Amino acid sequence: MISRIPQCLQILRSPSRLFHGCDRLLTSRIISYYDSVNRCEKELPKYFNFASDVLDEWLQLEKDGRRPANPAFWWINDEGEEVKWSFEELGFLSRKAANILSETCGLQRGDRVLAVLPRVPEWWLLSIACIRTGIVFIPGTSQLTAKDILYRLQASKAKCIITNDTLAPAVESILPDCQFLKAKLIVAKGNRDGWLNLRELFLRHRICNQ
Numbered sequence: 001m002i003s004r005i006p007q008c009l010q011i012l013r014s015p016s017r018l019f020h021g022c023d024r025l026l027t028s029r030i031i032s033y034y035d036s037v038n039r040c041e042k043e044l045p046k047y048f049n050f051a052s053d054v055l056d057e058w059l060q061l062e063k064d065g066r067r068p069a070n071p072a073f074w075w076i077n078d079e080g081e082e083v084k085w086s087f088e089e090l091g092f093l094s095r096k097a098a099n100i101l102s103e104t105c106g107l108q109r110g111d112r113v114l115a116v117l118p119r120v121p122e123w124w125l126l127s128i129a130c131i132r133t134g135i136v137f138i139p140g141t142s143q144l145t146a147k148d149i150l151y152r153l154q155a156s157k158a159k160c161i162i163t164n165d166t167l168a169p170a171v172e173s174i175l176p177d178c179q180f181l182k183a184k185l186i187v188a189k190g191n192r193d194g195w196l197n198l199r200e201l202f203l204r205h206r207i208c209n210q
Contacts, residue, residue: 051094051132059087075121083121090128093202097122097129100201105160105183109134112158116140116149116167122187122198126162146170153178164188168195 045053061067072087085093101107113135117123123139130137138156140149142164149171153161157180163171165188172194175181186195 049131051128055087055128056091059091062087073121073124094125094128094132096202097125098132100198101129101135101160102133104196104201105185107135107160110136112136112138112156113160113162114138114140114152114156114158116142116144116161116163117187118142118164120187142167146173150174150177153181159183160185162187162198165190165192168192
């Protein structure tokens with residue numbers, strides 16, 4: 001069993017659903033920015049990457065004092081459990097996730113990852129991690145059956161699957177027919193035989209630039 005998870009991944013038990021006082025101002029700036037893009041007033045990079053060209057750029061704007069600090073990610077579930085990350089925390093954690101996929105799982109640009117998860121915070125980290133590395137992120141609803149998962153794994157030739165302890169048995173039942181699969185990641189508090197625990201890897205994995 002994992003005794004703890006990284007502080008930035010911990011769920012804050014707070015019922016608060018209030019948003020930052022500058023949210024209206026921030027929204028108007030976003031709309032203004034995209035309007036200028038549509039009018040071809042903004043020069044777009046030849047190779048656009050949402051993680052580096054948007055998320056990291058917004059972090060730099062905050063560090064330079066050119067925009068107010070706002071949460072980059074704010075997640076609240078039906079029980080009022082809350083996770084809030086700054087742009088700096090989101091960048092740090094998504095780079096860790098990218099490193100886990102690249103080094104621990106051995107994935108390269110263009111490889112495919114099937115993520116069959118509910119909308120937990122790790123889902124967004126993995127999505128951004130794939131954007132950083134050029135790995136193809138294939139989301140799957142947690143309502144998929146074993147047959148559904150098998151079809152997606154075979155059709156996509158995914159080399160990695162990421163799921164939780166609820167869906168892990170369904171994945172294990174179709175493993176003999178998944179010849180392309182190289183790595184299995186589980187998002188859970190405890191370990192499971194044959195699976196890499198994502199939260200455990202977050203605790204001990206170093207970070208590299210992505």
